[in-house]
Amino acid sequence: MADPKSLYQEVILDHNKKPRNFGTLAQPSHKAEGHNPLCGDHISLTLHLEGDRIDNIAFQGEACAICKASASMMTSTVKGKTREDAETLIQEFRDMATGKLDLQTPHHLGRLTVFGGVHDLPTRVKCAILPWHTLHAAFHSVASASTEADDDPMHAPIGGA
Amino acid sequence: MNATQPVRKSAAALDLARIRAEFPILGLRVAGKPLVYLDNAASSQMPQPVIDRLVRYQTTEHANIHRAVHYLSETATREYEEARRRLQRFINAGEDREVIFTSGTTESINLVMHGYGRKFIGAGDEIILTTLEHHSNIVPWQMLCEEKGAKIRVVPINDAGELLVDEYEKLFNERTRFVGLTHVSNALGTVNPIKSMIAFARARGVPVLIDGAQAAPHMRVDVQDLDCDFYAFSGHKMCGPTGIGILYGKAALLETMQPFKGGGDMILSVSFEKTTYNAIPHKFEAGTPPIAAAIGLGAAVDYLSALGMDAIAAHESELLDYATGQVGRMDGVRIIGTAKAKASVLSFGVEGVHPHDVGTLLNQEGIAIRTGHHCAQPVMQRFKVPATSRASFAFYNNVGEIDALVEGIRKVQKVFA
Numbered sequence: 001m002a003d004p005k006s007l008y009q010e011v012i013l014d015h016n017k018k019p020r021n022f023g024t025l026a027q028p029s030h031k032a033e034g035h036n037p038l039c040g041d042h043i044s045l046t047l048h049l050e051g052d053r054i055d056n057i058a059f060q061g062e063a064c065a066i067c068k069a070s071a072s073m074m075t076s077t078v079k080g081k082t083r084e085d086a087e088t089l090i091q092e093f094r095d096m097a098t099g100k101l102d103l104q105t106p107h108h109l110g111r112l113t114v115f116g117g118v119h120d121l122p123t124r125v126k127c128a129i130l131p132w133h134t135l136h137a138a139f140h141s142v143a144s145a146s147t148e149a150d151d152d153p154m155h156a157p158i159g160g161a
Numbered sequence: 162m163n164a165t166q167p168v169r170k171s172a173a174a175l176d177l178a179r180i181r182a183e184f185p186i187l188g189l190r191v192a193g194k195p196l197v198y199l200d201n202a203a204s205s206q207m208p209q210p211v212i213d214r215l216v217r218y219q220t221t222e223h224a225n226i227h228r229a230v231h232y233l234s235e236t237a238t239r240e241y242e243e244a245r246r247r248l249q250r251f252i253n254a255g256e257d258r259e260v261i262f263t264s265g266t267t268e269s270i271n272l273v274m275h276g277y278g279r280k281f282i283g284a285g286d287e288i289i290l291t292t293l294e295h296h297s298n299i300v301p302w303q304m305l306c307e308e309k310g311a312k313i314r315v316v317p318i319n320d321a322g323e324l325l326v327d328e329y330e331k332l333f334n335e336r337t338r339f340v341g342l343t344h345v346s347n348a349l350g351t352v353n354p355i356k357s358m359i360a361f362a363r364a365r366g367v368p369v370l371i372d373g374a375q376a377a378p379h380m381r382v383d384v385q386d387l388d389c390d391f392y393a394f395s396g397h398k399m400c401g402p403t404g405i406g407i408l409y410g411k412a413a414l415l416e417t418m419q420p421f422k423g424g425g426d427m428i429l430s431v432s433f434e435k436t437t438y439n440a441i442p443h444k445f446e447a448g449t450p451p452i453a454a455a456i457g458l459g460a461a462v463d464y465l466s467a468l469g470m471d472a473i474a475a476h477e478s479e480l481l482d483y484a485t486g487q488v489g490r491m492d493g494v495r496i497i498g499t500a501k502a503k504a505s506v507l508s509f510g511v512e513g514v515h516p517h518d519v520g521t522l523l524n525q526e527g528i529a530i531r532t533g534h535h536c537a538q539p540v541m542q543r544f545k546v547p548a549t550s551r552a553s554f555a556f557y558n559n560v561g562e563i564d565a566l567v568e569g570i571r572k573v574q575k576v577f578a
Contacts, residue, residue: 007521008518008522008576013576013577016577038533039516039517039532039533039534039547039548040533040534040541040547040548041547042547062547063515064515064516064517064518065514065515065518065577066517066518121521123517123521124517124521127517
């Protein structure tokens with residue numbers, strides 16, 4: 001197992017403590033709620049598309065450090081990017097978190113690779129992915145995303161007493 | 162003292178070194194550190210005598226039960242029924258036929274919902290549950306209410322996590338048909354005053370089911386003294402295997418109930434015109450049961466009884482008191498659930514740190530705790546938290562492991578400082 005402390009790196013702890021783009025847009029063009037019913041993580045995402053470009057984005061909610069930092073870094077990264085570029089990042093981030101992406105091959109994740117270690121912690125993968133999931137839902141005008149939805153590729157309940 | 166029953170001062174102290182040596186898994190190292198297993202409320206570990214019993218069954222005694230006339234079938238049947246009597250003695254049930262093997266507490270409660278609830282509870286009837294219930298003692302009753310048009314009334318708790326017994330008594334009316342009540346809260350550790358609550362309900366002719374999943378492993382349970390109608394618990398939380406649990410029910414009630422599952426072994430005769438059901442407990446044990454698991458659970462309760470439930474309760478009470486003191490005096494740590502009577506569970510929150518982050522970082526220290534809502538979301542809502550961190554103790558835990566927990570929490574705070 002990789003050292004989970006490597007996941008709790010300075011950059012992640014910093015984004016958890018001082019989340020960027022924290023709040024709600026007054027007049028979003030797209031929005032969605034993200035839930036992880038198993039751990040109670042909840043984020044709401046609002047964004048504004050100007051043409052095909054994300055000119056503003058914000059998130060709010062209560063979540064663990066991994067989820068919150070992921071949301072903070074996601075919003076910082078996709079702000080100003082086109083929807084298409086963001087969709088590419090969603091795919092790449094999901095693949096990285098589930099261990100399907102070889103980080104040696106070309107990708108666009110940049111400093112988001114600090115979340116690369118999460119795939120060694122199966123119960124935490126969903127925490128990292130939830131914001132990206134929610135962004136995907138917002139693009140596709142789905143009101144809410146859940147890590148436990150039937151079509152969720154990450155479906156793997158933690159459950160139990 | 163934290164148990165419902167007075168702990169006898171004369172209870173022999175546990176020989177912890179000897180006991181720990183009997184649990185092979187406690188020798189494990191996790192993340193390069195000695196395992197500190199504090200997730201016993203989710204599932205406990207298994208001592209060598211129980212492991213050996215499973216091996217002996219599987220290597221020299223196994224065949225299907227209640228069927229063939231050959232040696233192995235007779236041996237397996239005898240050992241399975243002997244296990245039932247071991248469980249009967251463990252909870253002091255009046256008769257062995259009042260002890261039904263199920264897959265666990267969840268199935269035990271579902272059995273009562275289907276067998277009793279669907280037959281005797283109808284539209285407009287009321288079922289009393291409490292805020293402290295595990296989802297497994299909520300959801301089956303909601304399913305019943307949806308089907309029948311019955312209604313659930315909920316007993317509230319105070320800020321310490323104790324049931325408001327006055328409010329419980331006020332919920333009773335002429336439509337009250339059933340009470341579902343947890344003995345010990347899995348999320349907070351609160352020990353409920355079930356004996357007087359059972360007496361109150363029974364005086365009004367209302368049957369009571371006790372969810373004993375978090376009590377049976379930690380204190381002496383006497384179902385005749387409690388006078389409950391049903392008592393449900395799980396094997397894997399008390400040193401037994403998974404996939405096995407118990408439903409105790411009063412014989413007179415069990416006999417009036419409809420079967421839950423249909424199949425082999427639960428019938429006397431079958432034709433396409435009419436099937437005659439078998440007598441209790443077999444009426445409720447359709448199909449081939451988990452024979453090995455039942456025999457393993459029989460060995461587990463004998464193991465616990467040999468240590469003495471009073472000695473177990475006394476030791477765990479000391480552990481909980483010590484942990485409450487040590488964790489409680491830490492800055493930025495809040496204990497959730499401060500009932501006067503508690504057993505085995507310490508739920509807490511670390512200020513500014515989500516429980517899942519606490520859990521992941523403690524795991525790095527080799528410490529296993531549970532984080533999440535503990536399948537008790539109404540409790541989480543009551544305390545306005547999405548989740549808690551929960552350390553839960555068993556008799557094989559020691560003070561050194563609690564010191565490790567405290568040190569681990571300090572490290573978590575340092576990471577998030």
